[in-house]
Amino acid sequence: MTVDQAVLDWLNTDPDWDLPETATDGPLAADVTAPSAATLASAGGTERAELMFEYVRAEVARSVGLTPAALDTERTLVSVGVGSMLGCELQYRLRDAMGVAPELKEILMAKDTHALSGMMLDLLGYGA
Amino acid sequence: MTAKLAPPAGADVWLLRQPKPDDITGVLDMEELDETELQRARACRRQAGGYLYAAAHIALRRVLSAYVGEPARDLVFGRGPCPCCDKQHGRPVLVNPVSDLHFSLSHSSGVVLIGVAQVPIGVDVEKVPSAETARVCTQALHPDERAELAEVPECAGTSAFGRLWTRKEAYLKGLGTGLGRDLSLDYLGWESDKHPEGWSVVDVPAGPRHTAAAAIGYDGAPQGPVTLRWLPMESLFSGSRPNLTRRDSVLAELAA
Numbered sequence: 001m002t003v004d005q006a007v008l009d010w011l012n013t014d015p016d017w018d019l020p021e022t023a024t025d026g027p028l029a030a031d032v033t034a035p036s037a038a039t040l041a042s043a044g045g046t047e048r049a050e051l052m053f054e055y056v057r058a059e060v061a062r063s064v065g066l067t068p069a070a071l072d073t074e075r076t077l078v079s080v081g082v083g084s085m086l087g088c089e090l091q092y093r094l095r096d097a098m099g100v101a102p103e104l105k106e107i108l109m110a111k112d113t114h115a116l117s118g119m120m121l122d123l124l125g126y127g128a
Numbered sequence: 129m130t131a132k133l134a135p136p137a138g139a140d141v142w143l144l145r146q147p148k149p150d151d152i153t154g155v156l157d158m159e160e161l162d163e164t165e166l167q168r169a170r171a172c173r174r175q176a177g178g179y180l181y182a183a184a185h186i187a188l189r190r191v192l193s194a195y196v197g198e199p200a201r202d203l204v205f206g207r208g209p210c211p212c213c214d215k216q217h218g219r220p221v222l223v224n225p226v227s228d229l230h231f232s233l234s235h236s237s238g239v240v241l242i243g244v245a246q247v248p249i250g251v252d253v254e255k256v257p258s259a260e261t262a263r264v265c266t267q268a269l270h271p272d273e274r275a276e277l278a279e280v281p282e283c284a285g286t287s288a289f290g291r292l293w294t295r296k297e298a299y300l301k302g303l304g305t306g307l308g309r310d311l312s313l314d315y316l317g318w319e320s321d322k323h324p325e326g327w328s329v330v331d332v333p334a335g336p337r338h339t340a341a342a343a344i345g346y347d348g349a350p351q352g353p354v355t356l357r358w359l360p361m362e363s364l365f366s367g368s369r370p371n372l373t374r375r376d377s378v379l380a381e382l383a384a
Contacts, residue, residue, distance in 0.1 A: 075171060076171070079168075079171045079172050079177075081174070081177065083236065083254070084252075084254070084293075084297055084307055085254060085257050085261055085265055085293060086261065087307075088264070088265045088268050088311070089260075089261050089264045089265055091268075092264045092265070092267060092268070093264070103308070104268075104307045104311075105306065105307050105308045108307065
């Protein structure tokens with residue numbers, strides 16, 4: 001049986017050419033700080049939404065290896081690089097930090113980072 | 129239209145490897161895609177992600193076209209009923225032409241995997257994750273899977289996790305729930321006789337940096353092997369006339 005030359009090239013190639021889906025210039029895990037329950041509870045509606053958005057943005061950015069400022073928060077999470085595994089990791093990080101997190105499928109279907117932040121506020125009982 | 133492919137007795141799994149950017153020798157035939165697919169390809173943050181998305185969907189169309197005998201761009205996709213709620217967001221299905229063929233698509237970091245069968249099938253390919261991602265996500269798995277991963281030497285931990293994860297995601301895609309079903313409910317670990325009844329799950333070799341799996345929902349015993357086939361990148365280019373019936377496209381026959 002002959003094998004396509006591309007298969008042989010692939011198996012012999014230097015794997016470092018591989019294009020990463022995520023960059024590696026993101027902040028370290030310790031750089032992401034969640035707002036405390038007390039801080040959220042004492043904040044007004046607008047400030048609370050801003051606090052949650054800043055935190056969720058930082059978590060999403062960390063999961064795809066970006067700085068928060070570099071994350072396009074208007075795109076779906078899938079299109080910024082959050083696949084099934086990273087979505088699962090994100091879910092656990094949100095839950096560990098805040099005590100709640102959306103279902104994995106909801107995270108992957110989130111319209112954008114703002115929507116994910118809104119879901120977190122809803123789960124914490126701060127919905128509109 | 130070139131020769132048609134016979135529907136597999138077992139399953140066909142097509143593997144496509146995106147070459148290095150400098151080695152890409154043609155232009156993807158974007159005219160095969162519908163408007164929704166084009167929009168999603170454009171929406172990807174990274175150019176490489178958009179390219180892979182477009183390549184994957186051209187590949188799916190051209191592969192299915194070879195089985196059903198209709199031009200790739202004329203295929204229309206829909207969704208089957210969800211097994212959880214009966215809404216139409218279950219497995220992707222062919223709406224035009226109406227076909228009993230089952231299929232599944234997955235892509236990750238330069239690799240595309242397409243499964244085709246006459247029974248429900250799910251496939252998944254993932255780049256081997258970081259140790260940290262594997263550690264965090266292991267919490268989501270079935271208790272027996274977690275115990276098995278705990279026994280794996282650290283140096284092999286991420287690829288072992290990747291094998292388990294792709295088995296699970298392939299199974300959930302075949303089931304039609306996707307990730308809407310809790311990951312801890314089903315066991316897809318090393319003991320195949322404990323896997324969900326009626327499903328055959330195989331690990332698919334997908335190169336040094338990825339893990340992959342296919343799950344086939346046989347009604348009874350497997351009817352044939354899982355045939356791993358190579359899909360050349362050139363078959364996705366404008367002006368190419370892919371002949372997917374070539375015998376040398378077969379890389380391996382995997383036990384089902």
